[in-house]
Amino acid sequence: MSVKIRLQRHGKKGKPFYWVVAADARSKRDGKYLEKIGTYNPNTNPATVDLNLDAAVQWLHNGAQPTDTARAILSYKGALLKHHLDGGVRKGALTQEQADAKLTAWIEAKAGKVDAKKDGLTKAQSDAKAKAFKAETAANEKRIAAQTEAAKAPEAVVEEEVAAEAETPAAEENTEETEA
Structure with missing residues (x-):
């Protein structure tokens, strides 16, 4: 068999x-x-x-x-x-002791290589997360800035209209005084 x-x-x-x-x-x-x-x-x-x-x-x-x-x-x-x-x-x-020592040394070296690879992968993963977080933060700041400007724009238009209305009656009064 x-x-x-x-x-x-x-x-x-x-x-x-x-x-x-x-x-x-x-x-x-x-x-x-x-x-x-x-x-x-x-x-x-x-x-x-x-x-x-x-x-x-x-x-x-x-x-x-x-x-x-x-x-x-x-x-x-x-x-x-x-x-x-x-x-x-x-x-x-x-001897058996020499063979065991060689095997133990090889296993420890192999474990060190595997741990180094795991650490490298973990570091790369954390770097990618940090980079993504920075990009997300920048995008959020841009979005918030755009929203605040969009909110200010209608206020500015309202303020301009109020200012224009305030100027218009004064101009009408000036015209009436000129006619009289």
Whole structure:
């Protein structure tokens, strides 16, 4: 029986969510599996991967072949590196402590890179929000200024009419005095 480590699709239409499973190569994509190893959610940025590292490495030791996407996920989480280091320990090239130290250092470096990306995305998102807020504030100020000018314009017209009416009777009086 040939065993594959592959993705099993879950989630709704347009919002995929995957389980990483070890399954018989002859079973259907979403069918029977031997063991659930983890989950993969590509909808988040960066993608969320939750993987049982020891179970994945055990299946790799037993000869399970990952699919291309599953291989990328296993590599991302360090399962392939641990499998490789365990092979070195079996051959006597290094001790278990050295292998564990290398794996821990790699995982910490990877976590630092992921955190840096998350911080960069958060900073970009907050900068975009601040820029949008400034633009909205400027638009609101323009709108308020236009409304106040529009409100002043009828008042000015009324004031001009009042002033014109005030001048008109005085002019009529002047005309009457000239005629007399």
